[in-house]
Amino acid sequence: MPPTLASLAQHSALKLVVRAGEDRLDTPVRWAHVSELADPVPYMEGGELLLTTALTLDAEDLEAMRRYVRRLLAAGVVGLGFAVGVNYDEIPAALLEAAREEHLPLLEVPRRTPFLAISKAVSAAISADQYRAVTAGFEVQRELTRAALAEGPDAVVARLAAHVDGWAALYDTSGKPVAVSPEWAARRAARLTPDVERLRERPAPASAVVGGTDDRVELQSLGTGRRVRGALAVGTGAPLGTAERYAVHSAIALLTLTTERSRSLQAAEQRLGTAVLRMMLAGQPDHARAVAGDVYGGLLDAPFRLLVAEPAGGEPPAAPPLPVLAEALEAAAARAGEAVLAVPEGEQRLVVLAGDGGAVVTACEGYAEREAEEAGVVVGLSAPAGPIAAAAAYKQAEQALSVARRRGRALVEHEDLAAGSVLPLLADDAVRAFADGMLRALRDHDATGRGDLVASLRAWLSRHGQWDAAAADLGVHRHTLRYRMRRVEEILGRSLDDPDVRMELWLALKATGEGAG
Numbered sequence: 001m002p003p004t005l006a007s008l009a010q011h012s013a014l015k016l017v018v019r020a021g022e023d024r025l026d027t028p029v030r031w032a033h034v035s036e037l038a039d040p041v042p043y044m045e046g047g048e049l050l051l052t053t054a055l056t057l058d059a060e061d062l063e064a065m066r067r068y069v070r071r072l073l074a075a076g077v078v079g080l081g082f083a084v085g086v087n088y089d090e091i092p093a094a095l096l097e098a099a100r101e102e103h104l105p106l107l108e109v110p111r112r113t114p115f116l117a118i119s120k121a122v123s124a125a126i127s128a129d130q131y132r133a134v135t136a137g138f139e140v141q142r143e144l145t146r147a148a149l150a151e152g153p154d155a156v157v158a159r160l161a162a163h164v165d166g167w168a169a170l171y172d173t174s175g176k177p178v179a180v181s182p183e184w185a186a187r188r189a190a191r192l193t194p195d196v197e198r199l200r201e202r203p204a205p206a207s208a209v210v211g212g213t214d215d216r217v218e219l220q221s222l223g224t225g226r227r228v229r230g231a232l233a234v235g236t237g238a239p240l241g242t243a244e245r246y247a248v249h250s251a252i253a254l255l256t257l258t259t260e261r262s263r264s265l266q267a268a269e270q271r272l273g274t275a276v277l278r279m280m281l282a283g284q285p286d287h288a289r290a291v292a293g294d295v296y297g298g299l300l301d302a303p304f305r306l307l308v309a310e311p312a313g314g315e316p317p318a319a320p321p322l323p324v325l326a327e328a329l330e331a332a333a334a335r336a337g338e339a340v341l342a343v344p345e346g347e348q349r350l351v352v353l354a355g356d357g358g359a360v361v362t363a364c365e366g367y368a369e370r371e372a373e374e375a376g377v378v379v380g381l382s383a384p385a386g387p388i389a390a391a392a393a394y395k396q397a398e399q400a401l402s403v404a405r406r407r408g409r410a411l412v413e414h415e416d417l418a419a420g421s422v423l424p425l426l427a428d429d430a431v432r433a434f435a436d437g438m439l440r441a442l443r444d445h446d447a448t449g450r451g452d453l454v455a456s457l458r459a460w461l462s463r464h465g466q467w468d469a470a471a472a473d474l475g476v477h478r479h480t481l482r483y484r485m486r487r488v489e490e491i492l493g494r495s496l497d498d499p500d501v502r503m504e505l506w507l508a509l510k511a512t513g514e515g516a517g
Contacts, residue, residue, distance in 0.1 A: 002028045003125035005049065005079045005105050011121055014113050016081070019091055021105030027078045032122040034115050039071060046076025049107075049122065051115045053086040054095070065098035073102055080104060081118060085111030133242035140243070141250040148254045154179040156251055156258075157232075161185075163247040166215065166236035170255060171196045172331040173230060188215075189233060195219060196231045220248070222256045230255070272296070273341040277351060281394055285387030299339040299353065303384040305361055307352040308397040312378045312410075321376040322350040325367065329354070332363035351394075356384040365411065378404050379411040435508035441491050453491070454509075456484040461506045465496075 006025035009016050018025065030047030036055040037043075044050075050072060058064045072080065080099065082091050091108055099106040109118070140163050147155035153170055158181040161168040167185035169177045175196040177189040195210050199219050210217040215235040223229035232255060234240070234248055276296055279288035289300050311321050326342045329352060333340035336359035343351045354360035364379065380401025385393035396414035404412035442453045456474060460481065463470040471478040485496060494501045 002030070002129045003122055004028055005107070007125065008049070008118070008121060009107060014118060014121060015110050016113070016118075017108040017110075019082075019096060019106045019108050020099035021079065021103050024078075024103060024105050027105070029078060029122055030126075032081075032115075032119040034119075038068070041071050041075040044072075044075040044077055048077055049079045049081055049118070050077050051081040051083070051109070051118060053083045053088075054092070055087055057095075059088065059092040059095050062094040062097060065092075065094045066101070069095075069098045069102045069104050073104055078105065079107060081107045081109045081115075083109040083111065083113075083115065130242065133246065136243040136246070138246075140247040144247070144250050144254055148258060153255055153258055154181075156254055157181050160234065160247055160251045164234055164236050164240065164244045166234065168235070168251070169233040171231040171233070172334070173200070173327040174331045175200060175231075176331060176335070178331075178335060185235065188235065192217065192219070192233055196233070199231055218248070220252050222252065273353075274343045276300075277341060277343050277353060277390075280387055280390035283388075283391060285390070288387060296339055296341055299341060299355060300387050303356040303386060304353055304393075305356050305384060306382040306390070306393040306397045307350075307354065307361075307364060307379060308394070308401050309350045309352070309377050309379045310348055310401065312376045320347075322347070325364075325377050325379075326350055326352070328367055329360050329363055332359045335359065351397075377410070380404055381411065381413045383414045432511050435511035438492075438504065438508045439512060442488065445487070445491060451484055451487065453484055453488050456481055457488055457505060458509055460485060461502060461509070465502075 004026050005018075005021075008014060008029065009018050009025060028047065029049050030045075031049070032051060033040075033044070033048045034051045035043065036052055036057075038056050038058075040050065057068065069080075082088075082095065084090050091106070096106065098104075109115070140159075144156050144159055147159050157168045157170050157179045161181040167188065168181055169185065169189035169192070170179040171189075171193075172178050175193045177186070177193075180186045180189045192210065195208065196219060199206050199208055199221055202221070205223070206221040208219045210219060215237055216239065217233055217235045218240070220232045220234075222231060232248075232252055236244070240248060272291065273296060276288045276292045279285075279291065280300075285300070292300060309322060309325055322344065326344070330340060330342060332338075333354070338355055338358050338360060340360045341353040343353075345351055352360070352364070354364075361381070364381070378401060380397045380399065380403070382393035382396040382400070385396075400412040400414040400416075404410070439454065442457065445451065445453055452474075456470075456476075459470040459473045460467075463473065467478040467481060471481045474481065489496055496502060496505075
């Protein structure tokens with residue numbers, strides 16, 4: 001604890017006597033300063049015990065003393081030490097009354113106690129307090145280091161919360177709390193996610209203070225580069241003291257080191273994952289499993305999904321979209337205790353292999369719903385597959401990605417395509433242009449009033465080439481329909497006996513909206 005007016009008054013060697021402001025003696029003293037100026041305020045910083053002999057003061061004028069005392073309080077002076085037996089044999093009544101009116105602590109300093117002794121006592125107490133804080137800080141640092149080495153980040157957070165007599169929380173790169181201590185603070189920590197996300201947008205190191213109704217929270221970013229790798233929140237009932245500040249700084253250093261070490265391990269795992277993925281796509285699942293070992297081996301023993309993501313284009317977001325998505329999925333995997341294989345293919349594509357039905361796939365779907373438009377990514381997701389079908393799953397993810405782009409959606413699953421109809425795919429502009437070009441000659445013919453070839457073609461194709469049924473639908477004789485189909489072949493220069501031609505014509509009618517019944 002720093003020295004207070006009470007501790008100075010109780011100092012046996014100083015022999016100080018309290019004459020006013022008895023209710024404010026617990027105020028900390030930052031320094032002891034001697035001044036005989038009538039207005040020492042310009043030289044005050046706040047927190048001082050001012051020592052004077054009233055050499056230049058009109059100490060017997062009540063109004064002058066009232067103004068003097070008020071100036072001292074406004075400047076943050078915590079107490080006034082008055083030396084008796086120098087210029088005055090006792091404290092003047094005017095000064096004593098003014099101090100009592102304003103509740104300014106007034107200490108009587110006997111003649112045999114030099115001001116220097118008071119200054120030394122304050123300095124020694126401050127130095128002792130700082131030494132205790134530094135010693136305690138080093139001890140906390142050793143304890144936190146042992147916890148980090150033996151038990152990991154969760155233990156560091158728990159020890160830190162105990163030392164600051166509050167709570168602490170560690171956040172991942174997505175802004176989600178991954179370790180909170182004590183448990184009762186979990187809900188409070190979760191409410192700070194938006195503040196952590198704003199901190200993430202600033203270059204590391206960054207900090208912020210968030211004031212709550214019940215506590216004061218300091219947020220500190222983690223990471224040595226420009227990108228934030230996580231954040232630490234510390235909630236206390238009052239501003240941190242020196243010892244607590246040492247503890248927080250030690251925790252930040254250790255958690256940053258842990259985070260950066262994790263990034264190095266992740267980089268090595270990523271190189272391993274790239275090799276595993278390439279082997280699987282090359283049709284070598286046994287080699288892939290052997291290389292994966294314990295890191296990714298379990299991921300290949302159950303159905304998985306392949307995810308392919310690319311930037312959506314348009315206005316680029318503030319942060320590179322693919323790394324942000326990869327970090328969000330890796331954070332979801334870490335929270336769920338799952339393995340995930342995320343492999344960047346250059347700067348424009350991210351391939352992710354994750355367990356079917358796991359937290360990563362769920363997080364990807366949720367990310368697409370909530371944030372993908374803002375983050376600027378488009379995602380294709382394969383159907384569940386095994387190691388032998390990895391190449392097919394990759395193609396499925398690419399197909400789903402292509403459809404997602406055409407439909408302007410953030411995420412499309414290949415299963416949605418397989419379970420639905422192919423007809424929505426005909427909404428592509430290129431398909432419609434092809435269909436218009438294919439049917440234009442028939443429309444031009446019909447526009448002259450020489451027949452209804454487009455409607456006849458539609459009826460004939462819908463009846464699978466059955467002349468009588470198609471003619472009945474049109475209300476014409478079957479010979480008339482046969483004539484019209486010959487004209488279609490002549491105009492198009494293609495044979496309707498060719499199944500590919502019939503298929504293309506039917507899709508063209510559907511694409512242009514002319515394939516309705």
